[in-house]
Amino acid sequence: MLQFFPLLFSAGLLFLLTIVTGLLPFAQAPMLAGQGVLYDGIASTGAANLVTAVVLGYRGIDTLMELTILFAAAAAGSLAFSRVRRSAGLIAEPPYILDKAIGFLLPLLLVTGFYVILHGHLTPGGGFQGGVLLASAIFLPVLSRSSAQLNHEVISLIEGLAGVTFIVIGLLALYQQGAFLQPLFDHGVFGSLLSAGSLPVLYLAVGLKVGAELAGLLSTLAAEGGEDGTA
Amino acid sequence: MALPDAASMMLAAAVGLVVIGFAGLMMSRHLYRLLLSLVIAEAGANLLLVMAGYRADAIAPIFTADASMPIGMVDPIPQAMVLTAIVIGVGVQALALAMIIRIRNHYGTLDMMELKARMQDEFAQLGQSATLPSKQEQTDAQ
């Protein structure tokens, strides 16, 4: 039934990890770097949400790489199904309730998604979270109506343009201010929607990219069938 | 016995999730279950990472009308790190699903033991063929 060695290994791992986390200084974060961010965040970036200041400012290149990881995963996923013939659509006959409910939810999801994206520098949220909401908004019609198909060309275009926007803003900062992905533009009025310089723009690009990408990926994964004609 | 406070329980939860995930990775035979075990392990690791910034009696690192002093806020850096790590996990999981679908299409099974045996057979066959790779495979190989 349950094999002996994996269980032994898991027990050992549990023991080790418990001891180690017990020895860690919990709830007394040394905050060598964090303290500086707390004190310096507003002056450097103008964002009220300091996590956004870290994500797009202090560690902006991590965010760019994270976007690229999603892009690479979506590209590899599309590549996996490119030579396979698959049938379009999911549901032969769209259920009435599903159809109407999605029609009701769709505008709500879109509005909430864009709200979360655009307010990323003021309240918890941001491009990734809002992007996932947008992705579900874009993908839901595919679930409800068999005729609805995502236009993968447009999705690739949005993906590409949004990614390029992110890098172009970064390169602009490189040539204007001297450092890649340095926060640009005026910081504006603190706490208002149009504050924090280039950060909302970056998050908008992130949100659109994530939304388009995830919707495209879901649609690729969801298509039926697959006659495997390869070796 | 007094119950441990919520924060310590979360540490225990993080460790528990990681161990369950690793146990699943080692014991499962179904491809999809392996992926799910991975998801659980990643969740545990992310939970542990986000708690690295926790300070007792501190608030979220967001400046609002009420909170304007930087003292008493948790560390924002682990939160940013976990955001990145979660998104990375999602990307990897999506790609894994695509691979699982193709494996199922090609081999017709999702059992890891059987698949591994078949793959070893294919490798052994590669080692015995005295025939040349066909023209198609040759251009494919480039």
Place this chain on the structure above:
Amino acid sequence: MLNDQVVVLIAVPLLLAFFLPVMARRCKLTNVIAPAVLIAMIAVAVSFLFAFEKPFIVELGGFAAPLGIIFYIDQLSLWMLLLIPVMTLLLWPWQSLYQGSDRGRELALYMIMVAACSGLAMSGDLFNLYVFYELLAVASFGLVISSDKGMAYLAGYRYLLISAMGSVMALLGIAIIYFLTGTLTLAHLASLPDQLSNPPAAMAFVLILLGFGVKAEMFPVNAWVPEVYQATKTRVAALLAGLVSKLAVIIILKVVTLVMPAAQMYSLLLMLGLAGLIIGELSALRANTLIQTLSWSSIGQLGLVFIAFSVDSQVGLMAGIALMLHHLLVKPALFLIVENWSGSISGLTGFAKKSPLASILFVLFALSLLGVPPFPGFWAKYLLLNGLLEADGGLYQFAVFAVLAMTVVEAIYLFRIITTLYDMDAAVSKPVVATAWTNRLSILILATGLLAAVWQISPLADALAGVAAQMQDTSAIIQLVAGKQGALQ
């Protein structure tokens, strides 16, 4: 400043990668533009190599460490920044299964791999290294499955599972280190030895080692190597074995020298390296096809690299870097040569008659891999043995014996292959497939590189000594970063 422009070596390939799927659909230029960008990157890397002699720092976004991310670029980084586009260009997929925007996606994955490798060569921040490593992982998954064979998907999935398991371990390790210190900059961590000399830190280090060791083909997380190298295109295997594994080794090197240069960690590295070496070479002896042989040999050679880095001295560092760069040159060449030599080794009798040039080149690279003078492989192993003899500890003495024994094993299987190839009496059992001219050009370029290394061995050795000295000078690194630190500590 000129310094900051190093980042274009990451930004430009990514820019192209984002464009490629859209562009490949309409524009016929895509087949040309990606290699053109690579050539431009080579030019930029060469100019940086001549412009900078001393290590320097780039602050991403203008934020000083430890608040922001810094890139620490020393001589080894500059060499890697040059070698990455060169090797990618030599192993470029000139022909492919895909058309249209899918071809664009395949090429985008290559460009993403290039960007990730460049980032790994430069980064000086622990979490940033993790993110670049994940990017490299996803790109390599995509490359593995781009050969669109059923077994490629299966081997790729098993590789994904091991790699993701390693990533969870690395993330746990990073979490523990952050719990203990609150900072992620490697140089900053180097200046905090007190907070890092306790059991949790040791466990964190082991977790990070195992996590990043997946790509570095370290024992025990290298089960994926023979499967993936056989299942996917030979060219992709060459890239993974030659280029990607080296970047992973560099991460481990950075973490070991800066974060935890403790004696126990070096011993652990030594043991893992010995295990990799012995298992790899002995399995190569039993291998049936050429690709299997080369995969196991790859594991063995990387075991040698870890053994070299486990010696805590300048000679050890020199030997490790020399072995690393030598393998980066030789292994892709060998993979390219054997690309069309499929089937069991015994079926290759007399091949030398039909493909004399390829066989001669195979002999050339095999001799260097083995460590026959005057090839660079000999000097690298010589440095390694020197370093091992100087180190004290029973395990190091055993390592000397192991390295020599495994060299004998290598000689056995390599000469077995060569004698089969040159078996002049037997009839050639199968017709020979002609290789594309791009392949031949790449192999010839690599062969020229090898011979140039033979000729210029002395200046190379001096350059290596300089690189090793730079890496060892931890206090100078800390000073450099501390001098640029923000208003903290």
